[in-house]
Amino acid sequence: VSRVEIQNIVLRFLKSYISSPAYLNQLLDIPSVIEDSIQQRYLSLFHGILVYSQDINLQMKNITPSQLLDLLKSVSDLTIRVLEKLNDLMSLENFIKVILKLLEHKDNRIQRQALAILNSKLEYCEVKEPKLIKSFVDMTQHLLSIISAPSEIDTKDEESVTNNIVTKQTAALSIEILGRHFASLPPYSDTFVSLVPVLVTSLEQPTVEPQVKSSVMLALATLTAQLGKVKLLPHLNNLFPALLHTLTATIPPTFQASDISTSAKKDLMLRLSSLSSIRVILLHTGQFITRYFNDLFRALHHPILLTDTGTNHVVYTEVKDILGLVASTFSVDQLVGSVENTYIYLMENIERERKSLGGSEQDKQQQQQIWSESLCVLFNFMGKVAERMDGEQVKMHNMLMNKFYLKAFDFCMIRKDIGENCEVISSWFIKVVQNIMHNFMKFVMKLNEKLFKPLFSMIHNWAQLQFDPSETSITLFSQSSSTVHPNTNRWLFFYELTISLTNSLRSIFVPYYSYFINHIISILKISSLNSVSMTLLHSKILQSLTLCFMHDKSQFVSADLFERLLHPLVDLLDQVDDNASIEEEDNIPSSIPPTEEMEDNDVYTTQKYSTRMKLYFIPCIVRFAEILNNEVLWKPLNYQLLLKTRSSNAVIRYMSVSTVYALYNQLGEQILPLLPESMQFISELLEDVDPRVEKLTLTLVKNLDKLLGDDGTIRELLK
Secondary structure (H helix, E strand, C coil): CHHHHHHHHHHHHHHHHHHCHHHHHHHCCCCHHHHHHHHHHHHHHHHHHHHHHHHHHHHHHCCCCCHHHHHHHHHHHHHHHHHHHHHHHCCHHHHHHHHHHHHCCCCHHHHHHHHHHHHHHHHHCCCCCHHHHHHHHHHHHHHHHHHHCCCCCCCCCHHHHHHHHHHHHHHHHHHHHHHHHHCCCHHHHHHHHHHHHHHHHHHHCCCCCHHHHHHHHHHHHHHHHHHHHHHHHHHHHHHHHHHHHHHHCCCCCCCCHHHHHCCCHHHHHHHHHHHHHHHHHHHHHHHHCHHHHHHHHHHHCCHHHCCCCHHHHHHHHHHHHHHHHHHHHCCHHHHHHHHHHHHHHHHHHHHHHHHCCCCCHHHHHHHHHHHHHHHHHHHHHHHHHHHCCCHHHHHHHHHHHHHHHHHHHHHHHHCCCCCCCCCECCHHHHHHHHHHHHHHHHHHCCCCHHHHHHHHHHHHHHHHCCCCHHHCCCCCCCCCCCCCCCCHHHHHHHHHHHHHHHHHHHHHCHHHHHHCHHHHHHHHCCCCCCCHHHHHHHHHHHHHHHHHHHHCCCCCCCHHHHHHHHHHHHHHHHCCCCCCCCCCCCCCCCCCCCHHHHCCCCCCECCCHHHHHHHHHHHHHHHHHHHHCCHHHHHHHHHHHHHHCCCCCHHHHHHHHHHHHHHHHHHHHHHHHHHHHHHHHHHHHCCCCCHHHHHHHHHHHHHHHHHHCCCCHHHHHHC
């Protein structure tokens, strides 16, 4: 204790003396010869006190709490303050000398503290003298030897291992700081260029600790930014693959959903460091590394990197930043090939999860959903690419984009054929389909009519293809001989697409219905819906037609088309399910939904007859009548609907009355001239054997009374 107390007194005296105003004033007037001598004493003091500081710290770890421990803590704090004062008093030349001397010390704890002091000095001290800059730059070789030095430490001694790792990390940080300050200066850039291959080699060494690799990658990122593409170009073919390999090495070949949120801390650190370095390289020398885009895109779209939860949020944000940078920097022809390969890679993984033998069906669905999120990120990326394309780029690269999206549309084939017992298609499938639509529309909005017309023709031809597994190396669906049309999946997607196109392009798109109106009529004429797929296809066709009628400004719906559509449309009332029932709580819509509400998320779910009629059939008939705006054409439409009220099936009668009610409610007084010929049917319905049909007819009569403005008029007509 007495020895430490004496050391404490000496240190206190030294601190007070070199901080005193009297001493500092003397330094202003001393000759240069004496100043050199004083600087040498500073040098010796700094070195000795730093070594002494480490001895004190070592003693503190080996004794139990006591009076001596408190005293040692006080001395340790005092040594730090003395070192700070000496650091301020020493010239930069002497500071470099003492740091170099300390870096050669065998104790890595002393090396680490010297490096920490060096880094602090570099951050806050501006160096302009060429001789001093050269001295600092020459120090990089010492730093490199520390990073590259093999570990000769007993791995059982955790403290020594930790000290060794932190020392190497600090040395890498020193290179990063030196590079930030001096690498861009022409006289010294070659020295920093020579560091790159050695640092890259350390990334490739499996024995180098992850923490050290992380710091090395940050140093390489800074050197990339400061040296520029010309100096760095010879080393890019080694540097970028090394960064990619470091990133992919943190991604397990197989994984479960739980692995995403429980990634090891060292993996997270390596991912973030490698991604940050990759982003810097893309920013400064991106045009020279497009050959690695296949591997880069695969890595960036792995689910492990795209989960925005917990500690992985920073990784997710970095990936999104990189994708945003790539989308805004590179041309379509540089990207499409890699994007297509990544799409195939993701689809292969979805298919692998679907066919895996182990695990429950729920686990398989969860794994497929995880991979589908990566698909959404990929399509969002292509949406960003489309958004930043100007007119000239669209002209040059529209065929590449067309080809990509036609390939992407094949995703709909992953939907297993819906049989009679299938309830709901997976939500992740619906999400990906909607994502494809959304981002495809971003591209469509960039096209003029000259470019859009051949694209839509290709889409129409794509929908007509009879899918054959030989089309692609991936078999992503199961075929069923019971399906009326083997390519129903394509047509379902096609009509979902027409809904998006009509909603966005409105009257501009309506003339394009001439491409597929014959197909619409042929599908509507199919009286036996022997699969849920065909029922869903009818629903999508009705949605599409409804939007067509709403936005028809070019008289597309002619008298001839009316004749062709009338019976196929009205006959849909007869396609009632065996187990269909009247549900009075499903009231007739008082008004037809606007365009924005026509898109629903239940496109791939089975629906009851009454729901289909309410959501799709009735709005379609009403919009059909509105666009006709012709009493001569209304008459056969009204009559055909009334004929359905004489069906032997009460459910059909109920929905027929519902449709007539909606027509009168929407068209109002315009359609009243047709009322006399409707009276016989209404009279019969008021005496219907089913009380629910009768009740609905009474509601219709009350509504007609209001339209006529005389409560007794309808009764008179009925008599």
